[in-house]
Amino acid sequence: xxxxxxxxxxxxxxxxxxxxxxxxxxxxxxxxxxxxxxxxxxxxxxxxxxxxxxxxxxxxxxxxxxxxxxxxxxxxxxxxxxxxxxxxxxxxxxxxxxxxxxxxxxxxxxxxxxxxxxxxxxxxxxxxxxxxxxxxxxxxxxxxxxxxxxxxxxxxxxxxxxxxxxxxxxxxxxxxxxxxxxx
Numbered sequence: 001x002x003x004x005x006x007x008x009x010x011x012x013x014x015x016x017x018x019x020x021x022x023x024x025x026x027x028x029x030x031x032x033x034x035x036x037x038x039x040x041x042x043x044x045x046x047x048x049x050x051x052x053x054x055x056x057x058x059x060x061x062x063x064x065x066x067x068x069x070x071x072x073x074x075x076x077x078x079x080x081x082x083x084x085x086x087x088x089x090x091x092x093x094x095x096x097x098x099x100x101x102x103x104x105x106x107x108x109x110x111x112x113x114x115x116x117x118x119x120x121x122x123x124x125x126x127x128x129x130x131x132x133x134x135x136x137x138x139x140x141x142x143x144x145x146x147x148x149x150x151x152x153x154x155x156x157x158x159x160x161x162x163x164x165x166x167x168x169x170x171x172x173x174x175x176x177x178x179x180x181x182x183x
Contacts, residue, residue: 004064006054006058007051008054008069009060014047015047015051018040019075019079022036022037022041023037024036037143038144038146041143045136045140048072051065067116071109073132074105077105078101081098082102084142084143089142089145089146097161097164097165098165100165101161101168104165104168104169104171104172107176115179122179125174125175127174131171134163135164135168137160138160141154142157
């Protein structure tokens with residue numbers, strides 16, 4: 001149990017445990033609620049960076065952490081995309097990149113699971129890390145726009161959502177080629 005309770009794993013678990021608080025902010029249907037969701041999401045983005053940093057810096061990389069960290073990222077991103085879509089924060093057209101992102105996450109999770117079951121080490125690509133960073137920035141902008149009622153910030157967030165969906169497809173194709181076609 002001691003090996004599980006590392007700083008990085010604790011940050012990853014905290015990220016997952018905060019998602020209900022993120023959701024509650026949306027259901028409040030108020031500026032205060034969106035502030036709560038924005039703060040939780042931003043905090044989760046920061047802990048995503050920190051858990052990786054601490055895992056490397058203090059050599060606290062664990063097998064469970066290698067499974068939970070990407071899972072926590074996918075849950076954070078997909079939950080956020082569902083909420084900004086379902087609560088009509090983004091435009092109807094932005095549902096297209098949101099759908100692409102959701103589909104990509106499901107497909108890559110399946111590839112990761114199959115790869116790891118067959119004994120292969122599924123390594124996150126640099127392109128996938130950029131995808132996650134762009135997604136986090138776009139969702140932060142959309143949430144900030146919901147707080148400030150800034151139309152230009154909302155559009156910037158939606159544009160980045162489109163960009164992240166293109167990067168998501170590219171990184172997804174890279175994984176598909178590496179872990180499926182080359183087997």
